[in-house]
Every structure is written in structure tokens, then in C-alpha cells.
Amino acid sequence: MLSWAVFALLALLVAAYVARPLLSAGRRETEVRSDVALYRAQLEEVDRDLARGTIGAEEAERARAEIARRLIAADRAGAARATEGPARWPAALAGLVVLAGGLSLYAVIGAPGAGDLPRAERIAASAAMRDGRMDQTAAEAEAAAMPQPPAPEIPEDYAALIERLRQIAPTRPDDIEGWRLLARHEGQLGNYAAAARAQEEVLRLRGDEAGIADRTLLADLYVAAASGYVSPEAEALVRAVLAEDSDEPAARYTLGLLYAQTDRPDLAFELWRPVAEGGDPASIHTRLARDQIPLAAQAAGIDYAPPAQRGPSAADIAAAEGMDPGSRQAMVEGMVAQLSTRLAEEGGPAEDWARLVTSLAVLGETERAAAILGEAREVFAASERDMAIIDAAAEQAGLDG
Numbered sequence: 001m002l003s004w005a006v007f008a009l010l011a012l013l014v015a016a017y018v019a020r021p022l023l024s025a026g027r028r029e030t031e032v033r034s035d036v037a038l039y040r041a042q043l044e045e046v047d048r049d050l051a052r053g054t055i056g057a058e059e060a061e062r063a064r065a066e067i068a069r070r071l072i073a074a075d076r077a078g079a080a081r082a083t084e085g086p087a088r089w090p091a092a093l094a095g096l097v098v099l100a101g102g103l104s105l106y107a108v109i110g111a112p113g114a115g116d117l118p119r120a121e122r123i124a125a126s127a128a129m130r131d132g133r134m135d136q137t138a139a140e141a142e143a144a145a146m147p148q149p150p151a152p153e154i155p156e157d158y159a160a161l162i163e164r165l166r167q168i169a170p171t172r173p174d175d176i177e178g179w180r181l182l183a184r185h186e187g188q189l190g191n192y193a194a195a196a197r198a199q200e201e202v203l204r205l206r207g208d209e210a211g212i213a214d215r216t217l218l219a220d221l222y223v224a225a226a227s228g229y230v231s232p233e234a235e236a237l238v239r240a241v242l243a244e245d246s247d248e249p250a251a252r253y254t255l256g257l258l259y260a261q262t263d264r265p266d267l268a269f270e271l272w273r274p275v276a277e278g279g280d281p282a283s284i285h286t287r288l289a290r291d292q293i294p295l296a297a298q299a300a301g302i303d304y305a306p307p308a309q310r311g312p313s314a315a316d317i318a319a320a321e322g323m324d325p326g327s328r329q330a331m332v333e334g335m336v337a338q339l340s341t342r343l344a345e346e347g348g349p350a351e352d353w354a355r356l357v358t359s360l361a362v363l364g365e366t367e368r369a370a371a372i373l374g375e376a377r378e379v380f381a382a383s384e385r386d387m388a389i390i391d392a393a394a395e396q397a398g399l400d401g
Contacts, residue, residue, distance in 0.1 A: 122263070129262040136233040139226035140193050146227065152189060162189070169198065176205045183221070192225035212241050216250040223254060230258035245385060249275045253285040260292070265299035272296060276306050278349045336363065340372075350386035353379070354393030361397030370399050 134142070154162075162185050169178045179201040186195035199218045203210045215237045222234040235258055238251035245251075256271035272289040279286030290306050297304035336359045343352060353376040360369035373394050380386035 126259075126263045130235075130258070133232065133262075136222055136226065136231040139229045139231050143225065143227040143229070144193070149190070154189070162186075166194075169201075173201070174205060176202055179205070183217070187221060187224075192221050196221040196225050212245060212248060212251075215241050216248065216254075219254050220250065223257070228257075230254060230261060234258075247274065247385065249279045249283060249289075250285045253289050256289070256296075257292075260296055265296040266302075268296040269293060269300050269302060269304070278351070280351050280355065336360065347379075350376070350380050350383070350389040354389050357390070357393045357399070358397045361399065366397075366399070369397055373397075373399055 165178070165182050165185065169175070169182045172178055179198045183195045183198035183202060186192075186198060196218060199214070199221055203214055203218060206214060219234045219237040219241075222237070223230055226234075234254060238254045241248050241251040242255065252271045252275050256268040256275075259265070259271065260268035272293045275286055275289040276293045279289065281287075293306060294304070336356065339352065339356050339359070342348065343356060353372065357369050357373050357376065360366075360372060373390070376390045377387070380390055
């Protein structure tokens with residue numbers, strides 16, 4: 001009941017604020033009528049003074065003109081007030097609407113009678129949501145029961161090849177490459193549950209040697225197979241990845257998605273921000289983080305807008321696909337030049353340096369790529385993680401060794 005009393009008091013104050021200028025309009029209308037009567041009396045007084053000879057004709061004419069000007073102005077003000085109608089019933093109506101409307105709206109969309117929910121209780125409720133959520137099997141079953149998009153059209157020979165791969169892989173359970181191929185192609189066809197089963201076999205065969213890429217791929221397939229839902233199995237995978245590399249963007253995005261789904265937008269924001277601001281623009285996880293972080297920030301009460309995107313946007317990439325080879329080459333060269341200039345002037349994460357090295361190698365500028373590679377290795381020599389990124393880029397560019 002205390003909350004009801006507080007809201008009612010606030011509504012009364014707002015109603016009074018709204019009604020005040022309307023009520024004061026009635027007082028101003030009375031003042032206008034008094035002014036008109038005064039000016040007319042002054043005109044009559046000028047006529048009497050002229051008749052008595054106390055003022056001359058020229059002076060009387062000037063006085064009449066000045067008083068007439070003021071009288072006209074007062075008449076116009078009175079007319080304007082008249083078109084507004086009586087002042088008090090709009091004031092009463094506005095106050096009633098504000099008061100009744102506010103209380104009615106609160107009764108409909110608010111929670112009258114509900115007590116405060118302290119932060120500790122909200123955090124506990126969020127944890128309970130995570131602890132009690134369904135597992136991957138149930139999530140996939142629920143997703144499968146939903147309307148499915150039409151299957152993509154594929155060439156008959158490709159479809160026959162995939163079907164053959166589906167038959168062969170189970171007969172060779174220890175053939176890791178067969179499972180990798182099956183996971184990749186099932187994923188490309190949108191058969192995410194089947195792709196996840198194949199990727200599970202890859203992790204089974206790799207055992208303790210399963211790398212970060214293997215686990216993040218399986219987590220992504222789990223989420224896709226569950227129509228965007230982050231299951232406990234997907235959570236376990238990304239938490240293990242983050243225990244090894246706290247900056248891994250795919251794992252940060254997926255764990256942030258879990259928190260966004262369980263009423264912890266503040267934690268989702270913290271996880272997504274480095275990805276949205278410093279991730280590879282071509283990465284799906286970077287694009288997803290950038291798209292969703294404004295909503296997380298708003299829900300968490302944080303005033304935030306993602307900075308300008310670094311590197312080509314998704315629209316740039318789509319535009320490049322429709323260009324002729326010459327235009328595409330010019331576009332790529334322009335983007336590489338912008339990236340090079342920014343890194344020279346502002347610096348950047350290892351991912352940006354790695355992208356510059358590989359991009360220069362693709363453009364055939366191997367000497368420049370090698371120079372950038374050497375500079376990057378000096379910059380990131382103290383970070384084992386960053387050096388791994390740079391070394392991988394060097395290998396990809398054919399500059400390793």
C-alpha cells in the first residue's frame with residue numbers, strides 16, 4: 001500500500017503542475033478585461049479635457065492614438081483568451097486525466113501490491129533460472145517442434161555426396177576427418193543438430209587435445225540447434241574455453257547470450273563490450289555482439305552506443321560480393337590502407353595486426369606484410385595469446401619462418 005500512496009501523491013503533483021498554467025489563464029483573462037475598461041475611460045477623459053480647453057487639438061489627437069493602440073492590443077488579447085474557452089474546466093479535466101490515467105496505467109502494467117525486489121534477490125532469481133533450465137536434448141526437441149525454414153536447394157550430386165558421407169561416418173567411428181567433414185557440411189545445410197552430433201564425435205576422438213576452436217564450434221552448433229537457446233552443455237563448453245582464454249570472442253558472446261536470456265543484462269554487457277568494440281568485423285560473433293549490446297545496455301540502465309565499426313561492415317562485405325574484380329580489388333585495397341593507417345596512428349589489438357598481415361599477403365605485398373609482421377611481433381612479444389594470433393596469421397600468409 002505504501003507504493004500506491006507514493007504513486008498517488010506523485011500523480012497529484014503532476015496534475016497540479018499541468019493545471020497551474022490553465023488556471024492562471026482565467027486570472028489573465030480578468031486582467032485583460034480590466035485593461036480594456038481602463039483605456040476606454042482614458043479616451044473619455046481626453047475628450048473631456050479637450051472640451052474644457054485644458055489640452056489642444058494636436059495633443060488630444062496624439063493621446064487618442066496612443067490610448068487607441070493600447071486598447072486594440074488589449075482587445076486582441078481578450079479575443080485570444082476567448083478562443084481558448086473557459087479556463088477552469090480544461091484544468092480540471094487535465095488534472096483528472098493525469099491522475100486517473102496514471103493510476104489506471106500502473107494498475108494494468110505495474111505490480112500493485114508487489115514488494116521491492118532487492119538486487120540480491122534478482123541475482124538469486126537469475127541464478128535459479130540458469131540452474132533450472134532445460135538441457136540440450138530437450139531444447140533441440142522443442143526447437144524441432146517449431147515451424148522450420150524450407151531446406152536449401154542444392155545440386156543433386158552434392159546431396160548424394162552428403163548422404164554418402166552420412167552413411168560412411170558411423171561405420172568408421174575413429175575417422176576424425178570424416179566426422180569433421182560431416183559436421184561442416186551438415187552445418188552449411190542448416191542441419192545443426194546433426195552437425196552437433198558429428199562435432200561431438202570430433203571432441204570424443206580428440207579427448208584432452210580438443211582445442212578452443214573445436215569446443216567453440218560445438219557450442220555454436222548447440223546454440224543453433226536449439227534456436228538460439230544456450231543450454232547447460234553449451235555453457236560448460238564456453239566456460240572451459242574462457243578458463244583458458246578469457247578474451248575468446250565466440251565464448252564471450254555465447255556466455256553473454258546466456259546471461260541476457262536469464263535476466264542479467266549487466267553481465268551480458270560486460271562480456272559483449274570487448275567483442276563489439278575490438279572483435280574482427282568479419283566475425284559473426286562480433287556482428288551479433290554489436291547488434292545486441294545496445295539492448296543489453298538499455299536493460300541494465302547503461303548509457304552506451306557502440307563505437308564506429310573497425311574494418312569492413314557486413315554491408316561492405318555484401319557489396320563487395322556483387323562487384324566486378326577490378327572494383328572489388330580497389331575496395332579491398334582501400335580498406336587495407338585504412339586499417340594500416342589506423343594501426344600506425346592509434347595501434348590496435350592483435351587481431352587487427354593479424355588481419356593486416358594476411359590482407360597484405362593476399363594483395364601480393366609480401367615485403368610489406370613481412371615488415372608489419374616483424375613490427376607486430378615486437379609489439380605483442382609479452383603476450384603469449386597475442387603472439388599465437390600473430391604466428392597463425394604469419395602461417396596463413398606464408399611468412400612463417
